[in-house]
Amino acid sequence: MSELKKDILVGLLFIVGVFVFMAGEFIVSTLVFATAAIFSNIHFNLKQNG
Numbered sequence: 001m002s003e004l005k006k007d008i009l010v011g012l013l014f015i016v017g018v019f020v021f022m023a024g025e026f027i028v029s030t031l032v033f034a035t036a037a038i039f040s041n042i043h044f045n046l047k048q049n050g
Helices: 003-022 026-049
Strands: none
Touching (some): 003 026
16 A cells, blocks of 8 residues: 555544544544554554664
8 A cells, every 4th residue: 555545544534533523423433533543553653664
């Protein structure tokens, strides 16, 4: 997965998480934010190590 695709994925997950949070689906928004954080950390760690 290219850097641009990873950045787009993390951005989309964050935006979806905000909209889901505003809709009142707190459990789903927590899962979406956690997924965004995991992808962001994986992207950051791969960038630092490689």
